[in-house]
Amino acid sequence: MMRWLLFIPLALALALGVLFWIGLGKEDKDVLPSPLVGQPFPAFNAVALLTDEALDQSSLPAKPMLVNVWATWCPTCKAEHAFLNQLAKQGITIVGINYKDDSAKAREWLKAFGDPYAFNIVDPDGKLGLELGVYGAPETFLVDSQGIIRGKHVGDLNTRVWQTLQPQFEAMK
Amino acid sequence: MNAEVAMMVPEFGQLALIIALVLAAMQVVIPLVGVQSGREWLMAYARPLAAGQAVFLMVSLLALTYAFVTDDFSVVYVATNSNTQLPTPYKISAVWGAHEGSLLLWVTMLGAWGLAVAWFSRTLPLDMVARVLSIMGMVSVGFILFTVHTSNPFERHLPSAPLEGADLNPLLQDFGLIVHPPTLYMGYVGLSVAFAFALAALMSGRLDAAWARWSRPWTTAAWVFLTLGIALGSWWAYYELGWGGWWFWDPVENASLMPWLVATALMHSLAVTEKRGLFKSWTVLLAIFAFSLSLLGTFLVRSGVLTSVHAFASDPDRGVFILALLGICVGGSLLLYAIKAPTVASVGRYQWVSRESALLVNNLLLLVSAFAILLGTLYPLVHDFMGLGKLSVGAAWFNTMFVPLSVLLALVMGIGSMSRWKSDAFSRLGQELKWACLAAILLGAAVPLLASGEWNWQVVMGMSVSFWLIGATLVDVWKKSRGQLARIPKLGVSFHGMVLAHVGVAISIIGVTMVSNYSLEKAVKIAPGESTELGSYRFEFAEAGHIEGPNYVSDATRFKVWRDDKLMEVLTAEKRRYNASGQIMTEAAIDVSLFRDVYVSMGEELPDGAWGMRLQVKPYMRWVWLGAIFMSIGGLLAVMDKRYRARQHKRAAAPAAKEAVA
Numbered sequence: 001m002m003r004w005l006l007f008i009p010l011a012l013a014l015a016l017g018v019l020f021w022i023g024l025g026k027e028d029k030d031v032l033p034s035p036l037v038g039q040p041f042p043a044f045n046a047v048a049l050l051t052d053e054a055l056d057q058s059s060l061p062a063k064p065m066l067v068n069v070w071a072t073w074c075p076t077c078k079a080e081h082a083f084l085n086q087l088a089k090q091g092i093t094i095v096g097i098n099y100k101d102d103s104a105k106a107r108e109w110l111k112a113f114g115d116p117y118a119f120n121i122v123d124p125d126g127k128l129g130l131e132l133g134v135y136g137a138p139e140t141f142l143v144d145s146q147g148i149i150r151g152k153h154v155g156d157l158n159t160r161v162w163q164t165l166q167p168q169f170e171a172m173k
Numbered sequence: 174m175n176a177e178v179a180m181m182v183p184e185f186g187q188l189a190l191i192i193a194l195v196l197a198a199m200q201v202v203i204p205l206v207g208v209q210s211g212r213e214w215l216m217a218y219a220r221p222l223a224a225g226q227a228v229f230l231m232v233s234l235l236a237l238t239y240a241f242v243t244d245d246f247s248v249v250y251v252a253t254n255s256n257t258q259l260p261t262p263y264k265i266s267a268v269w270g271a272h273e274g275s276l277l278l279w280v281t282m283l284g285a286w287g288l289a290v291a292w293f294s295r296t297l298p299l300d301m302v303a304r305v306l307s308i309m310g311m312v313s314v315g316f317i318l319f320t321v322h323t324s325n326p327f328e329r330h331l332p333s334a335p336l337e338g339a340d341l342n343p344l345l346q347d348f349g350l351i352v353h354p355p356t357l358y359m360g361y362v363g364l365s366v367a368f369a370f371a372l373a374a375l376m377s378g379r380l381d382a383a384w385a386r387w388s389r390p391w392t393t394a395a396w397v398f399l400t401l402g403i404a405l406g407s408w409w410a411y412y413e414l415g416w417g418g419w420w421f422w423d424p425v426e427n428a429s430l431m432p433w434l435v436a437t438a439l440m441h442s443l444a445v446t447e448k449r450g451l452f453k454s455w456t457v458l459l460a461i462f463a464f465s466l467s468l469l470g471t472f473l474v475r476s477g478v479l480t481s482v483h484a485f486a487s488d489p490d491r492g493v494f495i496l497a498l499l500g501i502c503v504g505g506s507l508l509l510y511a512i513k514a515p516t517v518a519s520v521g522r523y524q525w526v527s528r529e530s531a532l533l534v535n536n537l538l539l540l541v542s543a544f545a546i547l548l549g550t551l552y553p554l555v556h557d558f559m560g561l562g563k564l565s566v567g568a569a570w571f572n573t574m575f576v577p578l579s580v581l582l583a584l585v586m587g588i589g590s591m592s593r594w595k596s597d598a599f600s601r602l603g604q605e606l607k608w609a610c611l612a613a614i615l616l617g618a619a620v621p622l623l624a625s626g627e628w629n630w631q632v633v634m635g636m637s638v639s640f641w642l643i644g645a646t647l648v649d650v651w652k653k654s655r656g657q658l659a660r661i662p663k664l665g666v667s668f669h670g671m672v673l674a675h676v677g678v679a680i681s682i683i684g685v686t687m688v689s690n691y692s693l694e695k696a697v698k699i700a701p702g703e704s705t706e707l708g709s710y711r712f713e714f715a716e717a718g719h720i721e722g723p724n725y726v727s728d729a730t731r732f733k734v735w736r737d738d739k740l741m742e743v744l745t746a747e748k749r750r751y752n753a754s755g756q757i758m759t760e761a762a763i764d765v766s767l768f769r770d771v772y773v774s775m776g777e778e779l780p781d782g783a784w785g786m787r788l789q790v791k792p793y794m795r796w797v798w799l800g801a802i803f804m805s806i807g808g809l810l811a812v813m814d815k816r817y818r819a820r821q822h823k824r825a826a827a828p829a830a831k832e833a834v835a
Contacts, residue, residue, distance in 0.1 A: 010508055014504060112696035
């Protein structure tokens with residue numbers, strides 16, 4: 001056997017190591033504001049989940065809102081859903097992006113677990129998600145009344161996270 | 174205990190951890206120096222040092238447990254993960270409910286495996302014991318350092334300690350969480366033993382049948398823990414996430430499945446190395462891969478590189494540290510492999526049709542499956558790295574990759590255990606297995622027709638390969654016992670273990686096939702007094718009310734489940750609000766039986782006292798985990814085989830001599 005072949009596992013492992021190293025460095029980006037902060041919400045053309053009406057960026061409400069990226073295949077979305085319902089009850093506007101999901105399942109989900117969303121943008125192939133730099137569901141964007149992205153949170157929303165996001169949200173009013 | 178002494182327990186814990194670190198460092202150096210210089214008295218330090226390290230780690234873990242049980246909120250970790258209202262069993266499980274404590278549990282288990290190796294290695298030559306324990310010591314040093322340096326669970330909130338803790342994440346307040354992580358960690362960490370044996374053998378150049386025989390029970394024991402741990406995790410997700418899913422292809426689930434697949438390959442490759450002296454280099458590589466993947470799992474969970482339900486709070490410092498550890502451990506062992514492997518010669522021949530070939534094919538299938546999962550798990554990271562943007566890989570991709578590979582695997586498994594070493598013939602195998610094959614196809618084809626009256630290829634495939642696997646295994650038992658029932662018990666514990674484990678795989682595949690294809694579910698709006706039907710069941714909403722728990726208050730709904738006007742079960746689903754954190758959790762109510770689960774979970778309260786409910790009927794759900802139990806019992810039987818414990822110096826020497834001649 002050729003000896004250099006035996007170094008292949010080592011080379012692969014090192015390559016993975018480099019990848020992780022870069023991945024670790026990039027992590028800061030999610031903690032620090034995303035590059036989209038300060039940018040207008042990307043243009044899109046999609047349909048609404050429940051009503052099937054056509055939506056684009058002008059359909060976003062003219063008030064501060066949370067834009068929540070979710071899917072039924074995402075267990076963490078399930079974990080945060082009850083908290084979103086609570087926020088909606090407090091009168092906070094939440095626009096959903098149903099990300100790479102089956103619309104029928106998503107409708108069932110909202111029926112079963114409650115619907116905290118003003119409306120949902122259907123994003124079956126993740127095009128809008130890509131524009132938004134979505135890393136994995138759930139992610140939540142803070143968008144102001146002008147449709148400008150003001151902040152971003154990766155992972156589930158809960159009481160603890162909301163303590164830090166709420167002041168930011170209030171500041172947009 | 175004196176009150177002042179009691180207050181200092183966390184400091185004792187920290188001290189014990191540091192003593193364990195020092196002992197581990199000595200365990201790395203002293204025995205290895207002994208091996209290099211040929212001094213037996215230095216090598217003999219390996220066992221007592223390993224024992225000492227294990228004892229101090231256990232003291233440390235007990236100290237942390239004590240801080241939890243006594244609500245010592247001056248300890249930061251206790252204050253963030255416990256609460257006075259938390260029931261005591263959960264206070265204990267909260268010890269490993271977050272990063273710092275779970276890491277302490279991890280290193281304690283590593284110490285315990287070291288202790289076990291020290292204890293059960295009477296038949297091992299002293300220099301091997303010294304090498305193996307020294308390598309395990311290296312892993313210990315790395316991870317204890319990591320704990321002390323970046324994740325110290327004993328850190329204090331002084332001088333002003335909070336009066337009340339923040340509470341354990343409600344998702345984790347559950348029996349499943351008391352047992353799932355420790356079991357899984359035992360599996361992850363247990364693979365370090367096979368890893369240490371492989372490296373010790375590489376270092377000494379003694380990759381022989383004896384080495385394979387020593388490694389086998391340890392590998393199998395770790396695999397049993399891993400199997401149970403994964404099954405427990407899946408079971409926990411099923412009833413605790415309140416959603417009826419049992420496998421999500423979540424990065425952390427994948428991180429446990431990958432080492433399991435490679436450990437499975439390793440067990441079988443070790444068998445070939447022991448019996449036939451073949452695949453040595455391959456076996457060593459698998460041992461390195463298996464442990465590397467379990468370390469990778471640790472890294473993925475703790476570094477925050479990937480987001481997941483299980484992810485602990487991410488901290489870039491920790492990520493860098495653990496990546497460095499991973500680099501040293503994996504890089505170092507693969508470098509040693511690349512340098513030393515050419516000196517390893519596998520002697521012995523085998524034909525294309527033989528048990529060796531079948532095992533090799535299955536080894537490759539297992540490895541390809543593990544690799545596919547690795548690819549899917551890391552793809553979002555690679556994609557982003559190449560500047561192609563961010564994305565996530567959904568369950569569909571994993572299913573497309575994993576399902577066909579599993580079908581192939583099950584097909585070859587049936588042939589593998591039947592076929593003979595060295596050389597066999599398709600004609601013989603065909604002769605013996607043709608009826609099993611025909612019966613499997615016919616029965617498999619009958620299932621969808623009986624179940625729903627509709628043809629379904631997926632079901633036919635899944636059921637046929639399962640029946641095939643069971644059939645081929647039974648034929649194997651029949652042939653090996655030469656058709657006499659009285660002979661079956663005499664076939665040996667290892668053989669029985671294999672039979673059980675293989676049947677277990679078939680049981681799991683049946684479960685997965687049935688539950689994936691024939692589950693019924695329905696989301697309904699329903700008010701008390703109303704009924705709704707799903708399949709042959711009628712769900713009657715009996716009443717709605719409230720339940721006061723020790724640290725939560727819940728809305729509860731009670732359902733009567735009827736079938737053919739017979740009351741099957743009364744189910745009470747809950748939606749809990751935890752007092753300390755205000756988090757809301759749904760507790761599904763499940764009626765369990767061997768052939769189907771009835772699953773009721775609560776959604777939102779709607780106007781007029783109605784509730785949004787999710788109702789599910791999941792056929793054969795239990796089989797998924799029942800199969801895992803079979804596999805574990807099979808593994809346990811294999812570990813118990815007496816030949817691993819017999820004095821085997823002579824027998825160990827014999828095959829090696831034979832190889833040298835051959």
